[in-house]
Amino acid sequence: MNKKHYTSVISNYFGKFASKEFSPSIQHFINASYVKLMGLDMSAFKEPNAYPSLNKLFTRAFVTPPALPEDKDALISGVDALITDAGTIREGKAYQIKGMSYDIDRLFGEFHTGLAAKVEGGEFINFYLSPKDYHRYHMPMTLKILSLTHIPGKLYPVNFPLLRNMPDLFIENERVVIECEDEKGRTQVLVLVGALNVGKMVVTFEENIRTNSEIRAPKHYTYENLTLERGDLFGWFEMGSTILTFSEKGSIFPEVAINQKVSFTDILGKVL
Secondary structure, three states: OOHHHHHHHHHHHHHHHHHOOOOHHHHHHHHHHHHHHHOOOOOOOOOHHHOOOHHHHHOOOOOOOOOOOOOOOEEEOOOOEEEEEEEEOEOOEEEEEOOEEEEHHHHHOHHHOOHHHHOOOOEEEEEEOOOOOOOEEEOOOOEEEEEEEEEOOEOOOOOHHHHHHOOOHHHHEOEEEEEEEOOOOOEEEEEEEOOOOOOOEEEOOOOOOOOOOOOOOOEEEEOOOOEEOOOOEEEEEOOOOEEEEEEOOOOEEEOOOOOOEEOOOOEEEEEO
């Protein structure tokens, strides 16, 4: 069994287990054990036994969402995550972690020719969502959605050992590339990266997306008049993974640090 098939099989089996609704007593044990094992902070969510499957616990919604900053120009974190790297895009390259660069043109794929050039000299930020984090993702700023591409791939873990040692990890893995424009028409790109045990990457505005499936060829979708406001929910991981953001030069002023832990609605800088 090759490595790609092996990781896909593991992810499929885990996805089936996580989606199964066991009897209330068994499900309560599974949920409570997971919360304790991972050290989940459930203070903003329902009690663990309120979720009928482990997957429902993974994709839990806030009982009361945190308030957005009053400053309309604030760039917010759309997720609960760890910033594993951030910096300036130079010569078409970003970093999956310090010392391990990759070609963003290859990351964006065949349907986005020229997109890398639009963010040259701009900023990239990598957000890693661990299994204990809130798994939903929200808009970091108000964005007009231009297109979305689902690119099937492998499902390697996105942990630190592989980030440091496996070239092109983000390019190898399954991903969803979302091309956007901010309110001033500047390019912003969001990339959802799959990983081991990610049952699905859900995108609320595109129901045709089926990740971790038998699909082998990229699927591309375009949109007209689709705008999501800062803080709007646009999907979730069914288990933890990574979101990458790429911003046109001069469009944002980020104030973030590598290995910084961030939460949804935290201010990460300014939209210029």
